[in-house]
Amino acid sequence: MRADIKEILKELDSDGIDFYVNHMQLATVETAMHSHHKGQLLYAEGGIVHIFIQEKHWYLPARCFMWIPAEVPHSILTYSKKVELYNIYFRIMKEDSPFFSRPNIYFANDLLREMILYTKSWFGRIEKSDPAKYYFLRAIKENLPQIESTRLPILMQHPFPKDPKLLEIARFLNSNLESNFTIEEVAQRFGLSTRTLSRKFKENLGMNYVRFVRSLRITKAFELISERQHNMYEITLMVGYSSLSAFSNIFFKVAGIRPTEYAKLLDKKNS
Numbered sequence: 001m002r003a004d005i006k007e008i009l010k011e012l013d014s015d016g017i018d019f020y021v022n023h024m025q026l027a028t029v030e031t032a033m034h035s036h037h038k039g040q041l042l043y044a045e046g047g048i049v050h051i052f053i054q055e056k057h058w059y060l061p062a063r064c065f066m067w068i069p070a071e072v073p074h075s076i077l078t079y080s081k082k083v084e085l086y087n088i089y090f091r092i093m094k095e096d097s098p099f100f101s102r103p104n105i106y107f108a109n110d111l112l113r114e115m116i117l118y119t120k121s122w123f124g125r126i127e128k129s130d131p132a133k134y135y136f137l138r139a140i141k142e143n144l145p146q147i148e149s150t151r152l153p154i155l156m157q158h159p160f161p162k163d164p165k166l167l168e169i170a171r172f173l174n175s176n177l178e179s180n181f182t183i184e185e186v187a188q189r190f191g192l193s194t195r196t197l198s199r200k201f202k203e204n205l206g207m208n209y210v211r212f213v214r215s216l217r218i219t220k221a222f223e224l225i226s227e228r229q230h231n232m233y234e235i236t237l238m239v240g241y242s243s244l245s246a247f248s249n250i251f252f253k254v255a256g257i258r259p260t261e262y263a264k265l266l267d268k269k270n271s
Contacts, residue, residue, distance in 0.1 A: 009036055011124070011125065018091045019138075020124065021119055021123055023084070023119070023122075024087065031076045033073050035073045038091050041087070042067075042068060042076070042087055043086040043116045044062050044063075044078075045063075045085075045086065046083045048219070049078045050077040051068070051074055051076055051077075052076075053072060059222065062226040062266060063113070063266060064105055065086075065116070066105045066106075067106070069100060069102065070092050086116050086117075099144060099145035104151050109150065112140070112143070112144075119137070166201070169186060172190075177217050178239070179240065213240075214250060217239040218255060224238060224239070232259060232263070
């Protein structure tokens with residue numbers, strides 16, 4: 001980041017600024033919980049980005065963008081080996097599309113991706129005194145609602161554990177995705193009854209153990225695919241599935257796209 005986050009937030013929230021650009025190209029990105037008066041387009045070029053928003057943990061994979069509405073507290077985290085984050089902030093008006101009032105993750109089509117990448121060297125406020133940049137960003141904003149059909153399923157996000165014991169368990173599971181631990185085995189390992197652990201998942205996360213593990217596995221699969229270091233069968237085993245077809249079907253059920261199709265998107269991105 002080219003400036004202190006507090007200075008950036010203060011400037012982008014200034015009156016009279018319609019657009020603000022702040023791209024990050026770092027190996028590690030971590031921000032504290034914050035909000036701003038403008039809506040934010042966050043695009044990931046490589047790696048997996050974690051966004052914590054409205055008490056939920058969202059996963060932003062490569063070749064996708066997230067829309068974060070104005071005034072919504074959020075934080076951003078990534079430990080991916082290589083990731084470029086493109087941040088474009090837009091002033092939202094009352095008459096604008098309902099699209100801008102809901103947080104969601106979308107696939108970026110070729111046109112939108114090229115438009116975002118075109119702004120790579122831009123930084124700071126973009127005003128009418130620079131009409132080429134100003135109307136270029138205005139065109140991006142006006143076209144965003146048209147991409148609603150590419151929204152990723154809601155299952156691409158899930159609540160983030162707040163219970164200390166559940167957080168410890170989530171970290172353990174995420175580090176051992178290749179293993180197929182039953183809820184009984186996990187409960188015993190962490191000194192809980194199966195009934196207590198099952199209740200913790202439902203009360204704290206609103207989902208059962210199986211669905212939570214599945215979400216972790218597919219998220220990890222997105223990250224492994226984006227790293228381009230393993231073939232699809234290797235990734236299948238690394239995230240705990242013994243059958244490529246079963247992995248593909250679960251991936252499609254959760255993400256709305258086949259893992260091979262997502263890999264092709266990344267290949268197209270790098271061509």
